[in-house]
Amino acid sequence: MRKFFGQIEEVFCALLLLIMAVVAFLNVCVRYFTNYSFAFTEEIEVAGLVYLTLFGAAAAFKRGLHLGIAFVKRRFSPKIQAGLTVFAAVLSLGLFLTIAYYSIIQIKDERLLGTTSEALQIPQWIYTMAIPIGIFFITVRILEYTWDSVKEGFRKDL
Amino acid sequence: AEYKSEYKMSIVVGPKGPWGEAAQKFADLVKERTGGRINIKCYFAGQLFAGKQTNEFLLLRQGVADFALASTINWSPQVPELNLFALPFFFDNYEQVDAVKNGEPGRILFEKIEEKGVIGLAWGENGFRELTNRVRPVEKPEDLAGLKVRVVGSPIFIDIFRALGANPINMNWGEAQTAFQQGTVDGQENPVNAVIIPYQLWQVHPYITIWHYAIDPLILGVSKKTWEGFTEEDRKIIAEAAQEACSWEVDRAREGLTGEMPALKILEQKGMKVTVLTPEQRQAFRAKTREVYEKWKATIGADLVEEAEKLLGR
Amino acid sequence: MEATLLLFGGLFLLLLLGVPIAVALGTMALLAMWKYELGIFVCSANFYSGIAKYPLLAVPFFILAGMILERSGVSARLVNLASLIVGGIPGGIAIVAVLVCVFFGGISGSGPADAAAIGAVLIPEMVRKGYSKAFAAAVIAAGGSTAIIVPPSIALILYGVITTTSIPALFAGGAIPGFLAGMSLIIPAYLVSRKRGYVGERRGSLREIGRAFREAFWGLLAPVVILGGIYGGIFTATEAAVVAVFYGLFVGMIVYRTLSLKDFYEILVQASLASAVVLLIVTLAGLYSWAGSTLGVMEKMASAILSISSSQITALILVNFLILIAGMFLDAISIYYVFLPILLPIVAHFNWDPLWFGIVMTLNLAIGQFTPPVAVNLYVTTNLASINLEETSVAVIPFVLAMTIALILVILFPSLSLMLPKILNLY
Ligand code: NA
């Protein structure tokens, strides 16, 4: 169970990317053989891309995959390095939680106005929900990664 | 209330052309007549909302943008009633458009947007949307069969082209221009003065059909939050400046497209074959899109549509 | 002035402190939006629309296709074929590495992906044959960088998205310069190998070459399918990417039978994560660049550069120098978003061709991918060679010089970039 929760975003991303590839491929085939294209698949694919980015970003935070400059940081003692890791985590949380806060206002607006998507005419907020949901996972993973690496940093210091 | 040092105005298009120039004109008039108390800065090319045109209404309502000179197409996801102007083959001519904008339906529409936090000050115009393509002259619905047409990303337009037997494709304008060149997309629909002439579409499409299938009005609107901060006197100045800038804009947008339509001569000189539909020919298109009309009448609100039809004598 | 200092100074500081690039860009953007009242409310809408763009769908699909073809054994078979043909020359494996990198770059859209695919096969091999680890890591990082200029290319897709230049035209424009950049790397690879006495391999008999060719055939066909489809007008760049995915699955699961379902699941996860890292930078760098442009900071920087010199040549040198320096510290995508708003007014001022400029800038950024201290390709190859990135700082110099000469040629002769798009009637 814990193992599953540890990889929940990865499972979700793999499935989503597979579905996106299949849908896009079917669209190419249909268009090639029948000269007809589904306008709505583009909307689904693009919404999928937003979910893929947010969930994938969460998993990448867990594994520490996001690009950054390490050569200055590496010159410091493990304790200072741990401090810098915490600093980066605080900034990351501030950034993502701010975006999440405004996404909730945006979702409220979209629901109030009954904003609908362009091609499928479904409520827009269903797409926008990717942001708060994705950021929930990002938050969890940042905390997890920071906790682990700080623990390790202090162990090295002893 | 204290006035801001700068008010932001959102415009989807660039500063050149009637649309962009009218926005700047409005800003200049307001600044001049308020003695610099109200300083409006124009943010062109969708600068304020970074890409997603249909977010413009949200920004205005939240007061992120104070003013906007906006197309009704971009506001229709939040204000479905604005699809009135996109009903297929609804307006025959500019007189009918003016009657609706300036009459009861126009007033109701401004009421609808005000309920959602935006105050309408004046009506502008982007123009009737006409069809260009690279395959053949389009005179009857059958001529559209199987043509891949790039349409603006609004569901009613997709419905209309589907009903006419075409294959509508929604892609952004940048991509579309490449697609025209490569011939992977056969046609597009846009106003003559705003798009077809400035983008020199005769280079890719030898055929144009003047069919007035939908009109694209503009609204000069102000955020209710911003509006409430102005004094009575300044509101009056702003409203008048909006009227002035917009009526100037409408004249420019219609230039060469009324009466004998001399603008079409330019297109012919550039080698385009111009087809102007007769009322009978248009009737065939209208009949073919009847279902789309019925479906969207319900979305827009039957009362509003009927109110407009009364004015058109239908 | 104050806003300029905040945006650029703040970003530089955060980067040095080791804050992830995406987070540093996003944080500075939000700070500027809040401080200068740009309406911080739009941050979520802009975050969303920065990702929700149809051409960006090509990013996960090209990454996925590259990983599938690599894991199916296509890169190993290409290496085998190339070694039998040119391996006899001194420094044979190094030259093979560059050639296969350029060829695999015709499938992969990203430098690190290319370097990983070829490096995984060749770095252990080179080390075993007595090449220095630093040299092996350097030559493959440099070779891998050609992937962003040889079509298809994620970098060119982003340039197209930002500047609304036609993506198929950009792809065609990158073909000759990409080939040229690859060839330029062969010269230092050969010279260094000869000097250090890295001997060549056995040249294969015609029969062996024939067999290797048959084995590598499906891999050789991949770029034909991808690029042929785009230029045949059959599909768009995004569609080509998804066709490449299914072509790869066909090769891996049916032809070679080297790809298991479990492998495929792992590839799906890796491709998702790699795309997410790229797209998070795309959208947050987009927010940063939007805040800078809306504040007028970018325009001011542009006119500052123009005020230094009104001469076209000086401006061109200055601009390329700026990109080269930026490429030492930032990844290619962030550079597009941060610097294009500054550079485009200059491009317009001198009436430079935006397609040519895109190719020049991307080739320049390719060099940045293997110049320390920040070099995405070297991260990958030094990891494979288990050495420190800094240990390669000397080994990369000849390759940096060689590719800079290729860059100068592409700058001096615009037809190298413009000829093919014009012949194909894309531009
Ligand atoms: Na490539």
Ligand code: NA
């Ligand atoms: Na670098």
